[in-house]
Amino acid sequence: MSDRNDGLVAAYLLDGHGGGQRLGWDEIAHWGPDDGVLWVHLDRSAETSQRWLREDSGLDELVVQALLAEETRPRCAPVDNGVMLFLRGVNLNPGSDPEDMVSIRLHMHERRIVSVRLRRLLSVDDLCAALQQGRGPRDAADFVTDLTERLTDRMAGVICDIDDTVDRIQSQTLEAEGRRLRGELTRLRAEIIALRRYLAPQRDAMARLAQVNLPWLAPAHLLHLREQADRVTRYVEDLDAARERAAVAQEELGNRLSEQMNARMYVLSIVAGIFLPLGFLTGLLGINVGGIPLADSPSGFLEVVLILAAITTFEILLFRWRRWF
Numbered sequence: 001m002s003d004r005n006d007g008l009v010a011a012y013l014l015d016g017h018g019g020g021q022r023l024g025w026d027e028i029a030h031w032g033p034d035d036g037v038l039w040v041h042l043d044r045s046a047e048t049s050q051r052w053l054r055e056d057s058g059l060d061e062l063v064v065q066a067l068l069a070e071e072t073r074p075r076c077a078p079v080d081n082g083v084m085l086f087l088r089g090v091n092l093n094p095g096s097d098p099e100d101m102v103s104i105r106l107h108m109h110e111r112r113i114v115s116v117r118l119r120r121l122l123s124v125d126d127l128c129a130a131l132q133q134g135r136g137p138r139d140a141a142d143f144v145t146d147l148t149e150r151l152t153d154r155m156a157g158v159i160c161d162i163d164d165t166v167d168r169i170q171s172q173t174l175e176a177e178g179r180r181l182r183g184e185l186t187r188l189r190a191e192i193i194a195l196r197r198y199l200a201p202q203r204d205a206m207a208r209l210a211q212v213n214l215p216w217l218a219p220a221h222l223l224h225l226r227e228q229a230d231r232v233t234r235y236v237e238d239l240d241a242a243r244e245r246a247a248v249a250q251e252e253l254g255n256r257l258s259e260q261m262n263a264r265m266y267v268l269s270i271v272a273g274i275f276l277p278l279g280f281l282t283g284l285l286g287i288n289v290g291g292i293p294l295a296d297s298p299s300g301f302l303e304v305v306l307i308l309a310a311i312t313t314f315e316i317l318l319f320r321w322r323r324w325f
Contacts, residue, residue, distance in 0.1 A: 007046025009117070010128050012039045016138050020131035029056070033111040037139050041115045041124065044068055044105075049116070057114060059107060067105045067116045074202035076209045082109035083212055085144070085205065088198040089121050089151045090158050097191070101198045104147075110140050110216035123150035141221040148206060148228045152235075155199070159235050159242075162192060166242050170249045173256065185250045192243045196236060203232040270325050274315050278308050 011028055012020030014037040023031075023038075025048075031038050042049035044067070053064045063084055066072070077084045085108060088101040104124065105116045117124070127147060130136035137143040165188055169181060206229035210222050217225075285292060285304065294300030319325055 007049030019134040074205040076205040
């Protein structure tokens, strides 16, 4: 689905049977509640969209300000006989990071749905395709349940990828290169934090929507919304568990790196302890003054080597007796 330059991403008049008629600005201007359920999907950055929301949509000024706000978090707020619902979906656009979640803001009434977005959301593209194929929502209640389900379905793959990544890192902690794993763990924990930042309030927003008393939301729709809220709750719990496992893996990795460093420092200390007396003795014999022992002896070098070997043997035996290695 390609965006239009005039800010109208898509507009459909639902036929009540799962299909929809694509509309333009002229048809939107002549729409009336008796014509059917209207869905208008707008690009927030376009001036035409902003002008329509402020001047022609008939929405309350506070609602328009909320729809056009620079930054939002998922939430749900009843407005008259409708509801204002802000949700987030994982960013699966090419070249984007899934944790950079895309916002969709909706004002829903029984006869009209106005949605606003800044970036493309694939779940909305799927919804438009379903309407064109006659398999989309039949009314506003179906719309909100269908949209929440599509948003939640696309989260599943991202959450599973995070779990798989944590499992892989945990299995590699004991054998892979620590520096590479530390960077990957840091990136993974940042991704989990970014996802949870929006999923936690989205869980609350969807649970709130399932409790709102709206006459056009039937019990079956409310049950469906509660199910989607439960799914998001499970995803949040999975993220919490993945975050804890990543923290444990990072701590274990840090412990192993510390053990490796201590082992290397221990070996260096042993080597330094053995060669320190030898270095002192050879340095003492190497000074250029008279009276150096064995300086005039033909076998002096061999005798010094034997003395150094004896000292080395004594040190090794002493270290082993003291259980230093």
